[in-house]
Amino acid sequence: xxxxxxxxxxxxxxxxxxxxxxxxxxxxxxxxxxxxxxxxxxxxxxxxxxxxxxxxxxxxxxxxxxxxxxxxxxxxxxxxxxxxxxxxxxxxxxxxxxxxxxxxxxxxxxxxxxxxxxxxxxxxxxxxxxxxxxxxxxxxxxxxxxxxxxxxxxxxxxxxxxxxxxxxxxxxxxxxxxxxxxxxxxxxxxxxxxxxxxxxxxxxxxxxxxxxxxxxxxxxxxxxxxxxxxxxxxxxxxxxxxxxxxxxxxxxxxxxxxxxxxxxxxxxxxxxxxxxxxxxxxxxxxxxxxxxxxxxxxxxxxxxx
Numbered sequence: 001x002x003x004x005x006x007x008x009x010x011x012x013x014x015x016x017x018x019x020x021x022x023x024x025x026x027x028x029x030x031x032x033x034x035x036x037x038x039x040x041x042x043x044x045x046x047x048x049x050x051x052x053x054x055x056x057x058x059x060x061x062x063x064x065x066x067x068x069x070x071x072x073x074x075x076x077x078x079x080x081x082x083x084x085x086x087x088x089x090x091x092x093x094x095x096x097x098x099x100x101x102x103x104x105x106x107x108x109x110x111x112x113x114x115x116x117x118x119x120x121x122x123x124x125x126x127x128x129x130x131x132x133x134x135x136x137x138x139x140x141x142x143x144x145x146x147x148x149x150x151x152x153x154x155x156x157x158x159x160x161x162x163x164x165x166x167x168x169x170x171x172x173x174x175x176x177x178x179x180x181x182x183x184x185x186x187x188x189x190x191x192x193x194x195x196x197x198x199x200x201x202x203x204x205x206x207x208x209x210x211x212x213x214x215x216x217x218x219x220x221x222x223x224x225x226x227x228x229x230x231x232x233x234x235x236x237x238x239x240x241x242x243x244x245x246x247x248x249x250x251x252x253x254x255x256x257x258x259x260x261x262x263x264x265x266x267x268x269x270x271x272x273x274x275x276x277x278x279x280x281x282x283x284x285x286x287x288x289x290x291x292x293x294x295x296x297x298x299x300x301x302x303x304x305x
Contacts, residue, residue: 006272010036012037014038015041016250018041020101033095033250034057034064044070045070045100074113080132087133087135092136092141095146095250097148098147104173119164119177123181123184123295143200147188147201147202148205151262151269153179157281182203186201186282203261204250206263208237208269210236210239236269241272245262261275
């Protein structure tokens with residue numbers, strides 16, 4: 001797992017789905033997967049922005065095989081509609097990259113489903129998407145589900161009486177959503193092993209990679225503040241490097257079931273991919289199992305066990 005990059009195997013004939021593929025990490029991952037021969041479904045909320053992102057990838061790689069489809073992870077109805085389209089198509093899904101998300105709105109916001117925005121956008125929508133796509137994942141030869149967490153998961157905790165962050169803190173609520181993604185990845189692997197689904201489920205985090213995620217949350221769409229001079233070299237990195245842990249997790253033959261990958265540099269903020277240490281709360285198997293059960297009740301979607 002060298003810092004200079006990730007050797008992606010030949011993905012010709014494989015189908016990958018990347019949520020949030022129109023910008024940032026999702027766009028970078030889409031380009032790398034397509035360059036390795038995969039057909040990529042760019043699952044995006046804004047089709048206009050998605051089309052511009054698709055054109056950007058095609059300009060650099062005219063042979064890229066890309067599909068643009070709409071999904072809003074903050075809407076369980078949209079998740080269902082997207083999954084129904086994939087199920088009607090019937091093609092097995094080889095790689096599912098649960099990447100889309102929002103980051104730390106300064107005030108608590110709720111979705112049309114009544115859930116706290118970060119909890120549904122970052123976690124619950126991906127839970128429901130993965131569950132609905134399970135038949136197509138199981139139909140693939142060696143399916144893989146990679147879920148995007150964050151080093152901010154260390155700030156999260158499972159308050160079972162307040163999963164929707166009525167007592168709102170931007171940092172704590174974002175941390176909860178990313179802790180949930182990590183616990184979900186581990187529990188999905190556990191249930192796959194138990195029920196014979198044949199999945200490899202793992203997780204990754206990008207360290208501190210500068211993307212528009214920082215503007216769509218804390219800045220609520222306003223232009224980002226210029227980075228401080230020292231931060232340009234010490235504590236943040238560009239997307240091409242930030243995608244490496246997730247790219248490794250989603251494609252490497254050496255990635256392990258239930259693994260967690262992040263940058264190997266200072267405080268896990270920058271650098272090439274390596275095995276990351278999960279927060280203690282993510283290693284609690286009872287909490288991970290309870291999260292699955294709570295998610296089924298909240299979403300009305302189960303994994304058909």
